[in-house]
Amino acid sequence: MDEEIRSKTISNWAQKSNLEKTLMAGMNGIIEFRHDEKMHYLGEFKENVIRLLSQKQVAEVVIYSEIIQALKDTRATKMIINGRISSRFTEKYKKLARKLNKPTTVRNDTDFKGDTGLIVISDEAVDIQVITVEERSIRLKRLGMSSALINAVGKKVCKKCLEEIIKVNPQEKSDYHELTFLDRIVGEHCPVHQETK
DSSP, rough: HHHHHHHHHHHHHHHHHHHHHHHHHHHHHHTTTTHHHHHHHHTOOGGGGGEEEHHHHSSSSSSSHHHHHHHHTOOOOOOEEEETSHHHHHHHHHHHHHTTTTOEEOOOOOTTOSEEEEEOOSSOOOSOOOOOOOOOOHHHHHHOOHHHHHHTTTTEEEEHHHHEEEEEEEEEGGEEEEEOHHEEEETTTOHHHHHHH
């Protein structure tokens, strides 16, 4: 039913003369098509979205590699971040966008719906079927990584754990650090093995 109404509205608008359109826009403001859809995608049309992260994903310690790839996509023109998310979580993505020479916009709108935290968009329709990114913890569990190792992200881990990370997903290596001999001397331990003690 909504699609039928939308189709009639567009058809009626297209049949109006330029003068009628100008007068109507002056009296009522410009008609915005698919407003509800745009409120789910931080003010953009879904067909322009290359990749999307939820607010929870943006707040994670890691930078999702899918966003790096999306920003490197030749069709990508901009990254938009939901203004409801603290800048302490979004700064890493802003730095990434600057590094890759992509502008970033932070948008605040009380009408935004859903859980969209960040999108990478194109100025033209790209019609990518799957724009969402699987949560890191779910993907790594599916690949066989232990919960303790997943939760140790951003920390120093032993060589054995680092090898396991590389075995499961080599891209994850950059989100961990290897414990050095000096670290062990000053009393640091692998958090994965501390949890199992």
